[in-house]
Amino acid sequence: MRAFFQSQWKQIRVSRYWLLLLLPGIxxxxxxxxxxxxxxxxxxxxxxxxxxxxxxPWAANYGLQHFRTLFTxxxxxxxxxxxxxxxxxxxxxSFPAPILLALAINEVRSGPFRRVVQxxxxxxxxxxxxVICGMVFNFLSLNGLINQIVAFFGGTKTQFxxxxxxxxxIYVSTDIWQKMGWNSIIYxxxxxxxxxxxxxxxxxxxxxxxxxxxxxxxxxxxxxxIILLIFNVGGIMTAGFEKVLLLYNPNNYATSxxxxxxxxxxxxxxxxxxxxxxxGLFQSVINFVLVVLTNKLASRFNDTSLW
Numbered sequence: 347m348r349a350f351f352q353s354q355w356k357q358i359r360v361s362r363y364w365l366l367l368l369l370p371g372i373x374x375x376x377x378x379x380x381x382x383x384x385x386x387x388x389x390x391x392x393x394x395x396x397x398x399x400x401x402x403p404w405a406a407n408y409g410l411q412h413f414r415t416l417f418t419x420x421x422x423x424x425x426x427x428x429x430x431x432x433x434x435x436x437x438x439x440s441f442p443a444p445i446l447l448a449l450a451i452n453e454v455r456s457g458p459f460r461r462v463v464q465x466x467x468x469x470x471x472x473x474x475x476x477v478i479c480g481m482v483f484n485f486l487s488l489n490g491l492i493n494q495i496v497a498f499f500g501g502t503k504t505q506f507x508x509x510x511x512x513x514x515x516i517y518v519s520t521d522i523w524q525k526m527g528w529n530s531i532i533y534x535x536x537x538x539x540x541x542x543x544x545x546x547x548x549x550x551x552x553x554x555x556x557x558x559x560x561x562x563x564x565x566x567x568x569x570x571x572i573i574l575l576i577f578n579v580g581g582i583m584t585a586g587f588e589k590v591l592l593l594y595n596p597n598n599y600a601t602s603x604x605x606x607x608x609x610x611x612x613x614x615x616x617x618x619x620x621x622x623x624x625x626g627l628f629q630s631v632i633n634f635v636l637v638v639l640t641n642k643l644a645s646r647f648n649d650t651s652l653w
Contacts, residue, residue: 389413389624405620412624422608422625429604429629432590433582435518441578443526445567448533449559467527479592482520483507507593510600517589517602529574536570537563569650576644576652580637583629605629 358365384399390409391402405411416422447467454460470478485491486506493503506512544562553561587606594602605625613622637652645651 386623386627388620389627391620393620393623395619412621413628415621416624416628424600425603425605425608428601429583429585429606431601432514432517432604433585435514436521436586437575437578437582439518440522440525441575443522444529445533445571447526448530448537448567449563451530451534452537452563453555453559464527467530469527470524471528473524475588476592478520478524479589482516482593486516507595508597510598510602513594513598513602517586517593520589521586532570532574533567536567540566568648572644572648572650573652576637576640579640580633582636583632 387399388402389412390405391399392405393399393402407414451460451463454463473481483490487493488503488505492506497503506516540562545558548558548562583605585604585606587604587610590602590604591607591610594607606629609622609625609629612618612625641651641653
């Protein structure tokens, strides 16, 4: 055991300057992620800003009163359903999109055309969410591009943003457009690392392009896709808070109001700090459980996982 610690200490001394580069990252996570965890106590107290966290009294029912109120609130049940449906819709439709784009780009033989397609697909990633939402409102306004096209073909103009049944479609379609190109980069990098001897063997066997994609490219992408899927499932209760906050309005609350916006309204606008903290804590716990479960399933069925 002593020899083990001596060897470890020797490695640390040799790499001490490289290890110093970790300090800013470690300090960031300690200051902005671990220290604020102390504030979770607010969920179990009747928090008063004047008394502070330590001085505020504990909530009723052994500190669980805010959670009881949360779980019995019909508004929260609808918000919880909206969060799940919006996130699941985004995963089902948005997650495969960069994989399909990467497979398509990988098959393009024309260098200039390939670079143009990549550049055009990457550009939306560099547009801020606020600008994206502004573009959505302009395109979907009564005199916007979409309604102009609808009217040209004899349809009736519609205020899309005022109807809750359109919100999920708008959110998911803009999410695909904004993230598809950028997220395809990691899949393209994986495809460039595929052993060329596999393609040569496939050519000898007379395999076509679709067969190479199905039997070579897709199996090589599966481990990468599983890791990214675990990350996406881990944020399933977050559901793109910034975009939803900028797109939603009281008219489409029925489908657009999610846990993040619910917590924002209660905590920031209505100053219900303890109740909103309880909702936020519930959201974080569900995300953590989903990451653990998804990672467990991935390691069991594909031997690929985060840990």
